[in-house]
Amino acid sequence: MTRTLTARPLDPKAFAPFGEVIAAEGPPDRIINAGRCGRFHDRARLDVDGRAGISVFRSESVTLPHAFSLVERHPLGSQAFLPMTQSPFLVIVAPDEGGRPGTPVAFVSAPGQGVNIGRNVWHGVLTPLADPGLFAVVDRCAEGPNLEEYTYDQPWTVVPG
């Protein structure tokens, strides 16, 4: 049996239970560089045990409809995905229900939107919707296991909104 999720626009309020949308939204917090630049300040809750670092992920893209059954979470830290292109990507997250992921929610980003996924929040792996799937990633860069995976017994299929 097919279980379907409709991808909704990545909205900061709808995403709030899972983390933060990182974007130049609303008025800038500061104007700098002689008026030429707006700073949208401190838009993610970095929450990392040990040292955080900046990495780059280069991922093959997926197309909609997109089927998945695997999600994961990181008990030792948040993970921010900052697209290095203006192409959209899917953000799949799920609430925790007693140590297991519940029904997932799928978002699709607009240009200029990144996300910070909270510590221990269930999420799908990186799913850009166009090549090159390039992201700067701010997450824990320290030794030790920091991955929990869960495979749904039936796949979910994400369709366009």
Added chain:
Amino acid sequence: MTRTLTARPLDPKAFAPFGEVIAAEGPPDRIINAGRCGRFHDRARLDVDGRAGISVFRSESVTLPHAFSLVERHPLGSQAFLPMTQSPFLVIVAPDEGGRPGTPVAFVSAPGQGVNIGRNVWHGVLTPLADPGLFAVVDRCAEGPNLEEYTYDQPWTVVPG
């Protein structure tokens, strides 16, 4: 009198005295997500007194030739600029010579390249070469003065390489 700088390609080795180029360069350090994604791990030296955070900068673009006389540096931390588009940006940096900036060096980025500018490294303000000039920025998000500015007595003009 006009003083000219030729913008050179943003090369990790040439940039090394000033910080790190953050990019998917060379072989990935790890392959993740069932082979679909390469992780280029921990590519910047985050060096921040106090808490680091993620902000977004939206800057008006500049065109070449580009004249400037102001540079700045941050004594309390490194600052990473991660472009959220594939458009090039200028990276202007300068060596320190006894507490003042020496002759600047100008780099122009390729798609998929960000930079981390080291703590206390003299640099120009953000200069995207196309709109929208959108960048995720990882730097110090804590109170207290963290800015030193210097104005050259004559402007420098950056020209294409």
